[in-house]
Each structure stands twice: as structure tokens, then as C-alpha cells.
Amino acid sequence: MAVVLRFPGVARDSPAAPSVGAGSRLGREPYFACAAATARPGGRCLRRRGLVVRCQSGAAVLKKGAASVAAEKAATGFTVVMKFGGSSVASAERMREVADLILSFPEETPVIVLSAMGKTTNNLLLAGEKAVSCGASNASEIPELAVIKELHIRTIDELGLDRSIVSGLLDELEQLLKGVAMMKELTPRTRDYLVSFGECMSTRIFAAYLNKLGKKARQYDAFDIGFITTDDFTNADILEATYPSVAKRLQGDWIDDPAIPIVTGFLGKGWKSCAITTLGRGGSDLTATTIGKALGLREIQVWKDVDGVLTCDPNIYANAIPVPYLTFEEAAELAYFGAQVLHPQSMRPAREGGIPVRVKNSYNRRAPGTVITKTRDLSKSILTSIVLKSNITMLDIVSTRMLGQYGFLAKVFSIFEDLGISVDCVATSEVSISLTLDPSKLWCRELIQQELDHVVEELEKIAFVHLLQHRSIISLIGNVQRSSLILEKVVLLTETLLGHIVEGYVYLQSSIVFTTLNLVCHASNHLHLLLYARRSMFYGEMVSTSR
Numbered sequence: 001m002a003v004v005l006r007f008p009g010v011a012r013d014s015p016a017a018p019s020v021g022a023g024s025r026l027g028r029e030p031y032f033a034c035a036a037a038t039a040r041p042g043g044r045c046l047r048r049r050g051l052v053v054r055c056q057s058g059a060a061v062l063k064k065g066a067a068s069v070a071a072e073k074a075a076t077g078f079t080v081v082m083k084f085g086g087s088s089v090a091s092a093e094r095m096r097e098v099a100d101l102i103l104s105f106p107e108e109t110p111v112i113v114l115s116a117m118g119k120t121t122n123n124l125l126l127a128g129e130k131a132v133s134c135g136a137s138n139a140s141e142i143p144e145l146a147v148i149k150e151l152h153i154r155t156i157d158e159l160g161l162d163r164s165i166v167s168g169l170l171d172e173l174e175q176l177l178k179g180v181a182m183m184k185e186l187t188p189r190t191r192d193y194l195v196s197f198g199e200c201m202s203t204r205i206f207a208a209y210l211n212k213l214g215k216k217a218r219q220y221d222a223f224d225i226g227f228i229t230t231d232d233f234t235n236a237d238i239l240e241a242t243y244p245s246v247a248k249r250l251q252g253d254w255i256d257d258p259a260i261p262i263v264t265g266f267l268g269k270g271w272k273s274c275a276i277t278t279l280g281r282g283g284s285d286l287t288a289t290t291i292g293k294a295l296g297l298r299e300i301q302v303w304k305d306v307d308g309v310l311t312c313d314p315n316i317y318a319n320a321i322p323v324p325y326l327t328f329e330e331a332a333e334l335a336y337f338g339a340q341v342l343h344p345q346s347m348r349p350a351r352e353g354g355i356p357v358r359v360k361n362s363y364n365r366r367a368p369g370t371v372i373t374k375t376r377d378l379s380k381s382i383l384t385s386i387v388l389k390s391n392i393t394m395l396d397i398v399s400t401r402m403l404g405q406y407g408f409l410a411k412v413f414s415i416f417e418d419l420g421i422s423v424d425c426v427a428t429s430e431v432s433i434s435l436t437l438d439p440s441k442l443w444c445r446e447l448i449q450q451e452l453d454h455v456v457e458e459l460e461k462i463a464f465v466h467l468l469q470h471r472s473i474i475s476l477i478g479n480v481q482r483s484s485l486i487l488e489k490v491v492l493l494t495e496t497l498l499g500h501i502v503e504g505y506v507y508l509q510s511s512i513v514f515t516t517l518n519l520v521c522h523a524s525n526h527l528h529l530l531l532y533a534r535r536s537m538f539y540g541e542m543v544s545t546s547r
């Protein structure tokens with residue numbers, strides 16, 4: 001269900017009447033293409049594992065069926081995936097702490113997924129941007145390169161490891177930056193190769209450290225173990241073929257020679273290009289849930305620097321508190337609408353595999369965190385979370401034809417499809433559509449303004465078009481059974497703030513379980529609106545604590 005409320009008296013150019021109609025958010029749908037067989041540089045291992053797998057399948061499986069599969073699974077032993085984000089492994093001290101944390105669960109046989117150390121991904125991106133214009137002879141002097149080198153070498157020294165673990169990668173990184181400086185160009189493909197150094201180094205260091213502690217560990221580059229993706233550099237989607245490939249590789253290696261896998265988060269391999277791809281910022285969460293599903297694990301743990309998913313971004317509202325339970329849909333919705341804490345696509349594999357996701361704090365192990373599962377008791381819940389998404393572009397599209405015209409919506413969406421632009425929120429009537437464009441999709445493109453102009457030009461052939469940029473959406477995610485109460489309060493709120501902050505309309509989108517109310521405002525007002533909504537609308541009764 002999608003509803004758009006419009007408030008009379010608010011100055012707007014597009015002459016749409018209040019409307020109620022069917023509509024849907026057109027998010028990124030999974031791209032289930034069948035990837036080509038994975039050409040893996042580690043061919044030696046594959047052949048070795050191939051023998052093992054052939055021995056164990058075939059006749060034995062035919063005889064024992066499901067029981068033998070279960071036995072084989074048990075033999076591989078993995079129980080959980082534990083993902084540690086950049087803040088959890090930002091220094092030697094943090095790596096020690098994480099190693100200690102892992103070892104404090106001796107009953108678990110985990111697969112570990114790591115992000116790049118601290119702000120390394122940002123520094124790599126900055127170094128790349130600077131390399132474009134600094135001149136080849138200056139590329140070695142880029143300050144961010146020095147910061148990256150210093151951090152990794154200091155960490156290795158402090159952990160008492162051998163510098164050779166990363167020295168080859170650091171040399172390669174410097175060469176790459178010189179290449180970018182020479183070409184004066186940083187393509188999305190090169191950008192992905194560039195940022196991959198972060199995860200490749202953190203995992204090598206951590207695996208070496210665990211080995212030094214006597215806990216046998218083996219480092220893996222995700223792009224070498226079957227993480228097969230689309231070729232959408234900087235924002236690739238994981239393809240179905242990934243699941244069996246990753247399971248085969250990790251289980252095969254475990255059977256051959258048990259060692260805790262330490263896998264690079266965030267990275268994959270384009271199925272056509274065979275080049276390194278990345279899964280979008282924060283993509284290590286998706287790596288973790290993909291491994292969880294591939295191996296059919298008991299639980300997926302994502303360890304962060306906060307006590308779980310909070311009711312609001314703690315950078316905006318310091319007193320935000322953890323939400324103990326969420327459904328996959330709620331978590332995906334709040335990630336999609338901008339809560340930076342989880343990657344928007346990361347809930348999909350967990351939901352498909354029916355595997356609970358636990359969001360925990362590596363700085364505060366005792367905090368219970370947030371458990372994300374298929375269902376929960378929503379009877380006492382009104383609102384789960386408030387999320388801010390900024391840098392939104394909105395389009396109001398009103399048909400130039402009369403009421404009753406058919407095919408209008410189809411024409412509008414075919415324009416977006418032809419131009420390859422993702423639509424985010426949608427609200428429709430028979431003759432008008434209000435929609436927002438997905439900033440993450442626009443962001444990684446180079447000709448943003450030209451593209452937008454082109455969309456508008458195409459749409460103007462069939463409609464009056466009003467383009468609003470630099471908007472924010474405040475999303476209130478709550479219990480669908482309390483939608484009318486939430487809506488009632490939002491109407492009161494928007495009436496109070498009409499013409500000041502809220503730009504005159506509210507999107508309401510509902511699934512069977514939860515409802516999302518999206519208030520659109522100018523970016524300059526978003527903090528004000530968010531805090532106002534939080535403080536005055538639900539009088540503290542909003543937070544759900546029930547399972």
C-alpha cells in the first residue's frame with residue numbers, strides 16, 4: 001500500500017490533488033543470473049578439493065541422502081559467522097581484543113569476516129582522488145598513502161608479526177596510485193581494485209596474529225573463493241552461484257586441513273570482467289550474511305561499535321537506545337532508509353536462509369545487542385526506529401492528459417528503466433506520481449546532473465515535471481497494526497510544522513508486518529524535524545522492546 005498525503009496551502013508547483021493509490025517502492029531486486037563457472041586463481045586447491053568432494057558425494061550421498069549431507073555438514077564444523085567492522089579492528093589493540101573475543105567462545109567454530117582497518121577505505125578513496133591530479137612523480141607522497149602505510153606497519157610491529165605480510169600489497173598499492181596519476185583517471189573498476197587493499201591487508205594481519213596465538217587460521221580473499229557478483233563496480237550485487245562456490249571452498253578446505261577462515265568483507269569478483277568488485281559501502285555485512293546462508297550456519301553475528309541497532313542514529317540523538325528485536329524486513333527497511341548501521345542488502349541472504357542475525361558491540365561484549373529474526377511479537381510495539389536519509393532527489397510527475405488515461409504509470413517507469421535509474425519511494429494516483437531517486441545509485445555515477453536533466457527531458461514529453469533536490473526523508477518505521485495511530489500523529493505533526501519544515505506530503509508504505517512513514521523536508525531542516533518528530537510525536541511510547 002502506498003499513500004501520499006498532500007496538504008493544501010503549501011506552495012508547490014505541481015498541481016496534484018490529494019490521492020490514494022496502489023504503488024510500490026522499486027528497490028534493487030536480486031539479480032539471479034547464472035554466473036559462469038568461477039575461474040579461480042587458486043586452481044591447485046580447487047583440484048585438490050575437487051577430489052575430496054567427489055569422494056564424499058556420489059554413491060555415499062545416494063545411499064544416505066539427507067542424513068549423510070547433515071553428517072558432512074557437521075563434519076565441517078562451522079557454527080557461526082562473526083563479522084567485525086572497521087572500528088572493531090582499527091588498531092593492534094583492537095585486533096588483540098577481537099582475537100580475545102573470538103577465543104572466548106571456544107564452543108564455536110566461526111568463519112570470520114573483516115572490514116578494512118578503521119578509516120582505511122576512506123583513505124584509499126581519498127588517495128585515489130588525489131592521485132588523479134597530483135602528477136605521477138608525486139603519487140608516492142600522497143598523505144593518505146603514508147597514513148595507510150603507517151597504520152598497517154605499526155599494527156604489524158605492535159602485534160609482533162613479520163612486515164612481509166603486507167609489504168608486497170603496500171608496494172602494489174603505491175604502483176597503482178602511480179598508474180592512476182599517470183592516467184589522470186580513476187574509473188569505478190580501478191576504484192574497486194584500489195579499495196580492496198584495505199580488506200586484503202586487515203585479514204592477512206589478523207590471520208597471522210591468530211596463528212601466532214596458536215589458533216590455526218587461514219586468510220581468504222572473497223574474490224578468490226567464489227564471491228561472484230554483477231559487474232556493477234562500486235555497488236555490485238551478489239549472484240546465486242556464490243552460495244555453492246563459497247560453501248564448497250570453505251568446507252573443502254576445512255575437511256582437508258581445519259583452520260579458522262578469515263575472509264575479506266566487501267569484495268567480490270565480477271562474473272564477466274573477472275575483476276575485483278565491491279558490494280557498496282558497508283558491504284562486509286552482506287559478505288557475512290552470504291557466508292551464513294551458504295554454509296547454513298546457526299547464527300550470523302555482526303560486531304560493531306554500538307550496542308546494537310538503535311532507535312535513532314546516535315550521532316544525531318545521543319540518547320538513542322538499542323532495539324532488542326527486529327524482523328529481517330524491519331532491519332532491511334531501516335537500513336534501506338539510511339540507518340548506516342547495516343548494509344541495505346545484507347538481510348536478504350539471512351532471511352532466505354532463515355538464519356538469525358545478532359548485532360553486537362565489540363567494545364561492550366556484555367550488551368545483549370539486537371537480534372534480527374523472521375518474526376517477533378509486535379503487539380506492544382508502535383514505532384521501531386526513526387531514520388534519516390539525506391541527499392534525496394524528488395520528482396513530482398503529473399500527467400498532461402485527462403483522468404482515466406491508461407498506461408501513464410507504465411510509461412513513466414519505462415523511462416526510468418531505459419535510463420537505468422533506481423526509484424526509491426513511490427506514491428501514485430491515476431494521473432500523478434511522486435517519487436524519490438535512490439541516492440546510492442545516483443552517487444556512483446559521474447554525470448549526475450546531466451542524467452537528471454535527461455530524465456526530466458524524457459518525462460516532460462508526457463507530463464508536467466517538478467524536480468526537487470537536496471531533500472531529506474525522515475522515515476518512521478513502525479507496527480502496521482498501529483498505522484492509523486502513527487498516521488494520525490503524523491498528520492498532527494505535519495499540520496503543526498506545515499510550510500515550515502515538512503514539505504507538504506508524507507509517503508506511507510506498508511507491508512503485512514510493518515509500516516514506513518516518510519516525511520520529506522529540505523536538507524537544511526532535517527535535523528530539526530527528526531528531533532521534533534522524536535520528541536513530540538510519540539511521547540516516549542514509541543520504542544518497541546518486545547520480541
Ligand SMILES: Nc1ncnc2c1ncn2[C@@H]1O[C@H](COP(=O)(O)OP(=O)(O)O)[C@@H](O)[C@H]1O
Pocket residue numbers: 084085086087088115282303304305306308309310311312313314315338339340341342385
Ligand atoms: N540506528 C542506528 N543504530 C546504530 N548505529 C547507527 C544507527 N544509525 C547510524 N548508526 C551509525 O552506524 C555505526 C555503525 O555502523 P558501521 O560504521 O558500518 O559499523 P562497522 O564499521 O563497525 O561495521 C555506528 O557507529 C553509528 O554511528
Ligand SMILES: N[C@@H](CC(=O)OP(=O)(O)O)C(=O)O
Pocket residue numbers: 084085086087115116121122198265266280281282283284285
Ligand atoms: N571497508 C568497507 C566495507 C565495510 O563494510 O566497512 P565497515 O564494516 O567498517 O562498515 C567500507 O568502509 O565501506
